[in-house]
Amino acid sequence: MMSAFCQRCGVPVEDGCSLCPGCELRFGLLLFGMGLDVTPLHDSLDATLHPGGHSPTRIVLAVPQTPIRLDVLDLIDILDSTGSELLRRLDGVDALDATVHRPMGLRDALFRCAAHPYLASLADAGMYMDVFVRLAAKIDRVLEPPERRREIGVCELCASPLTAGESDQLVTCPVCKREQSVLAVKLHRLHALCFDTSQSASASRIAKAFTGSGIPLRSNTISHWAYRGKLAPAGKQDGMPRYLYSDVYKLVLAPNTDGGEARAMLRKALLQRIATILARRLTE
Structure with missing residues (x-):
């Protein structure tokens, strides 16, 4: 008897389903992404390829090619067997039936599993999703080693x-x-x-933190604020001034209204001056 709750997140599901629509979508996207990683995984079998990244670049060496990476070979074998097992379960094919052959590669099999209409109604869908999440983590460690994270x-x-x-x-x-x-x-x-008034860093480190969070900020801008007296240093480290994150936050997201009003007035005056010149030329 199938449970009335999602095997992954525990929310109520429809009759005959083991995954909710959200988990089914995440599972399908996970399988689709792993299918896209099949080619980079095969490329990573060559030990002369530079590890890291989903599009590795080949290193040209003067010596013969080194042996293949056995850890990557084992990972591909596990992924292939697990993907074949999931596809057989979804298609309702007996795993012991040797007469049924899969006329597709690993990537196409994962793509077919991702778009299969019975993905959410499989009795063990939650277990397979857990297995593929762990396999995806191993793939990420191969294509993007921990030192690059x-x-x-x-x-x-x-x-x-x-x-x-x-x-x-x-x-x-x-x-x-x-x-x-x-x-x-x-x-x-x-x-x-x-929002911690004790946190400080150099201008480049603060600018990197803001830019990495989706708020563009240049280190030269912070230095310019300090030069104009709008930003006071909170100390020095290795001869470089350090600034408070809270002070930079006030200038980035809560700028001085006087400066903004001055720029608006200057822009309005320039537009009026341009309009006056154009009107004079049209009347000539």
Whole structure:
């Protein structure tokens, strides 16, 4: 008897379904993304390829090609067997039936599983989703090693440190398994830094934190504010001035209204001057 709740998130589901529509969509997108990673995985079998990134570049060496990476070969084998098993379950084919052959590659099989109409009604869909989530994490570690991943903040639910690559848009907490947006995590960290009056850093580090969170800011702008006296240094480290995140936040998101009004008045005066010149020329 199938449960009336989603096997992944626990919300109520329709009769005959084991996944809710949201989890079914996430599972399908996960399978589709893993299908796109099949070609980079095969390319990563060559040990002469530079590790990291979903589009690795070949290193030309003067020595013969080194052996293949056995860890990547094992991962591809596990992914292939698991994908074939899931496709057989979805199609209702007995795994012991040797007469049925799969006329497609691993990538096409994952694509077919992602778009299969019975993906949400499979009795073990939640278990397969957990398996593929773990496989996706292993694929990410192969294509983008941990040394290329950077800490972006902490989980809003359990405060566990989170890391992400340069091209990642979503991150899953390793403790509570909550999926969050990378940009939201960065904004949460920036919010904590800006509302803590003891947090300070150099101009380049502050500008990087703001820009990485989706708020463009140049280090030259911070230095210019300090030169004009609008931003006071909070100390020095290694001869470089340090500024408070809270002070920079006030200038970035809450600028001085006097300066804004002055620029608006200047812009209005220039427009009036241009209109006067044009009217004079038209009457000549």
